[in-house]
Amino acid sequence: MGICESTMELSKTLFVIALLLSGAASMKSQAYFNETGDLPCHFTNSQNISLDELVVFWQNQDKLVLYELFKGKENPQNVHPKYKGRTSFDQDNWALRLHNVQIKDTGTYQCFIHRKRPQGLVSIHQMSSDLSVLGMLCSHPWPSR
Template sequence: MGTGDSTMGPGNILILMALLHSGTAFLKSEAYFNETAELPCQFLNSQNLSLNELVIFWQDQKKLVLYEFYLGKENLNNVDPKYMQRTSFDQNSWTLRLHRAQIKDKGVYQCIIHHKSPTGLVPHHQKDTELSLFANFTEPEIVQMSNVTENSGINLTCSSGQGYPKAMKMYFLLKLENSTELEYEGVMQTSQDNGTELYNVSISSYVPLPDGVSNVTIFCVLKAKSMKSREIEICSKPFCRVPRQPSPIAHQPSWIIAVILIFLILCGMACCLWKRKKKQRIVVSNKETTRMEKDTNEETEERMKIYVPERHDREVQCAV
């Protein structure tokens, strides 16, 4: 602000104190992280004052100036570096827009308007606005830490992040085949990023699986606050459908039974073929033995036929 017009007498101080007292009712403004926040001034300008005769500025709770409009012109000399090139003034609605809002920007802001009179600057209007920031958590993600055991359950971890304010609750939701729903809570671990001030959350829990249920669908649910104090629930994708226990063969899928039957049939056919071939080899061997014996007998008989006549001839000759 201009230093030459900034001196106020006791009367002006009393007026300013009255304005400060009357402005204790805060306006509420909400914005999402990294988006644009609005800081209204709610100045009606019933006297139809010109911007050329007004000094308008916004300051935060640490009295750091965000923006100053001095007698018809922007004045950047008093603007704190953290707000430089992050603001824009809407003259029609008397609203200051704070761009790329960060979590650390939350707090109370004051819009102050002074009117230039022949005696100097006179406090004319003040309005306080409380700014709240929000950031939606990422979709929860489930990770399995161990395998399912036959009669117990499963160890799961669920995590989500980049949210603000703190999450209210995080739990595992089991949906059974008969539409029954079961909740299992774990100890929620919370950490905050030093730079963005956003929160990361996670839970780890042993989730028992109900008896007598063949399949269970598991979700992770995060409950948090959103704008206008609304409670929202962010649900993970279905983690899996967990088989409860291995089923006997009679309850296995039909294609498994078919494969087993085909395997048994092929084994039976292979066994029959092996036995048949073995029998054929024995028959062939017996036939070969019989044939060889027959040939030997025939050869012996032939030799005998030849020998006997020769002996007969000799006998005849001798007889002669």
């Protein structure tokens, strides 16, 4: 194998690795228009940390907060008005449910989990998910000729 072929093979390998890494950085999620979508966080609470010790929140790509759980209690103070009353936290799956999904909800969301310590908050988990909103096809009767 000549130097050109080995360089091309290396380039292909690096491209595949970059593609795999970029795909691993964000989960893909889909929801139907006016339905409920899940924004996963995929946190494995292997230490069984109590929710009372955690600060959990989701924000969109514009840094607007969708939901915040502060030391085991929902904290609507920091939630942006366009998300108030539209979310619920699924504690079993560590996912945020976004209700009444709209086309403008398409985008990237991040979940953050911090542990409350005497010296302050310590980040223990973070994850991104890309939400796609799907429209539903409606059948309309066509006028007969």
